[in-house]
Amino acid sequence: MTVQGAPPARRAYDAVIVGGGHNGLVAAAYLARAGHSVLVVERLGHTGGAAVSTYAFEGVDARLSRYSYLVSLLPRKIVRDLGLSFAVRGRDVSSYTPARRAGQDTGLLVGGGRARTREAFARFTGGEREFDAWERFYGRTGRVAERVFPTLVEPLPTRAELRARVDDEEAWRMLFEEPVGAAVEEYFQDDVVRGVVLTDALIGTFADAHDPSLRQNRCFLYHVIGGGTGAWDVPVGGMGALTDALAQAALDAGAVFATGCEATRIETDGTRAEVACRGTEEFTVGARHVLVGASPQALAALLGEQPPPPAEGAQLKVNMLLKRLPLLRDKHVDPREAFAGTFHVAEGYEQLATAYAEAASGTLPSAPPSEIYCHSLTDPSILGEHLVGLGYQTLTLFGLHTPARLFAEDSEAAREELLAATLAQLDAYLDEPIADVLALDAQGRPCIEAKSPLDLERDLRLPGGNIFHRDLAFPYAQEGTGRWGVETAHANVFLCGAGAVRGGGVSGIPGHNAAMAVLGE
Known part of the structure; x- marks a missing residue:
């Protein structure tokens, strides 16, 4: 949402929120509804941060969720508490993974009901074992989701309390103590099935299945507990519909926005704070509390402190607009079903291990793994009526195992090389090149854009291009995490962005928890 940007009329607020991304907007709405005077300071000329909808291609009526695009971790509690006019739609198909076996093009389609999924597993793997293991494995993670997800908007439990819960x-053991690769190998035998399961541990996280740091476990946990079910839904109207609703809720409650205005310094004695800002003019505002929706590195810079080292991002983000969905080599599946969920490319278990090893050694993966989503199949409203009538579709591709270090020497050349290799992997499963079905913009250029980790660092100020701001943390208290996981060394300064404990993804949880810390709840 674009709002009028101007220096605020008053010079002191109960709360100043640095950053108008979705978490900052959640915090602003909660605090303003509680009667606090709130100022939101946003560097860009609009609110929403990475959770925005954008006309990415010149002269084309398609509003893409440019950076973040699916919703799982947003608690219904936040939607209800703030009275948001916002909806999501589920996807009947969970995933499709193409493969070539015994010289034949085939694939595994998960979704469409239990009976159909069982049949698909039997046809793909030649028996019942993998489907039975699938049900046992996800039955177990589903029960974890039911018990853990509600705790994310409560004070942090101790490790022992969460374990008891x-x-x-x-x-x-399989989620919190041992590398998740051990459980994947214990439950499943088929390489493709193992890879489908493992990908949830690698989205935006550069790690091997057996990494002793367990960063892959933390990533996996947040991908399977959303909403208490693990379901990933499509936001109706695009991701911008959510952040526009949040901005409106904050404005309606009395929050003041200063867009096109960058915070440059925070000074605090633990009781009162001052925030220096630079927009059309420089000004300073006082605050009882300061909530920062930016990264931990940005927070340290504002406070004049030593920043923590960045945790590099490891993804390739590609947006495409197609004239129609491409034809598949696997003639047993309709492209509208194959692309309705998550379309896995080069994500077999061994392929993922090879790609990680290559990237860790400093080279781009020879067979870059990726997954693709077609949001317009679930929510055609993101396209203009004319495009819908013509059969146009959007595609979002998310590439794995491409750490920022691989782009350090020549970012643009590395990005283009990686994009070409990634699309070649996709083309291997299509009956026509993806380039042949790309739409054209008003200048006749193909409707495709790619973003490396360094592009995201430049565009969104994500340290190292990390979409989570830093490595995710297990959702229990550890030394120094504080009661809500948003506290800092300064009693009246809180971290309300993705880098908070229980941050990452489009959830609003850090914003909620920072507001609760301020309100003393």
Whole structure:
């Protein structure tokens, strides 16, 4: 949402919120509804941060969720509390993974009901074993989701309290204590099935299945607990519909926005703070509390402190607009079903291991793994009526195992090389090149854009291009995390962005928790 940007009329607020991304907007709405005077300072000329909808291609009536695009972790509690006019739609198909076996083009389609999924597994793997293991594995993670997800908007439990709440020692072991690769190998035998499961541990996280740091486990956990079910839904109207609703809720409650205005310094004695800002003019505002929706590195810079080292991002983000969906080599599946969920490319278990090893050694993966989503199949409203009538579709591709270090020497050349290799992997499963079905913009250029981690660092100020701001943390208290996981060394300064404990993804949870810390709840 674009709002009028101007220096605020008053010079002191109960709360100044630095950053108008979705978490900052959640915090602003909660605090303003509680009667606090709130100023939101946003560097860009609009609110929403990375959770925006954009006309990415010149002269084309398609509003893409440019950076973040699916919703799972947003609690219904936040939607209800703030009275948001916002909806999501589920996807009947969970995923499709193309493969070539015994010289034949085939694939695994997960979704369309239990009976159909069982049949698909039997046809793809030649028996019942993998489907039975699938049900046991996701039955266990589903029970973890039911028990853990509600805690994300409560004060941080201790490790022992969360373990007791999970109340399943095998689940605790495979998710919280041992590398998740051990569980994947224990439950499943088929390489493709193993890869489909593992990808949830690698979205935006550069790690091997057996990484002893367990960063892949933390990523996996947040991908399977959303909403208490693990379902990933499409935001109706695009991601901008959510942040526009949040901005409106904050404005309606009395919050003041200063867009096109960058915070440059925070000074605090733990009781009162001052925030220096630079927009059309420089000004300073006082605050009882300061909530920062930017990264931990940005927070440290504002406070004049030593920043923590960045945790590099590891993804390729590609947006495309197609004249129609491409034809598949696997003639047993309709492209509208194959692309309705998550379309996995080069994500077999061994392929993922090879891609990680290559990237860790400093080279771009020879077979870059990626997954693709067609949001317009679920929500055609993001396209103009004329494009819908012509059969146009959007595609969002998310590439894995491409850490920022690979782009350090020549970012543009590395990005283009990686994009070409990634599309070649996709083309291997299509009956026509993806380039042949790309739409053209008003200048006759193909409707495709790619963003490396360094592009995201430049565009969104994500340290190292990390979409989570830093490595995700397990959702329990550790030394120094504070009661809500948003506290800092300064009593009246809180981190309300993705880098907070229980941050990452489009959730609003850090914004909610920072507001609760201020309100003393």
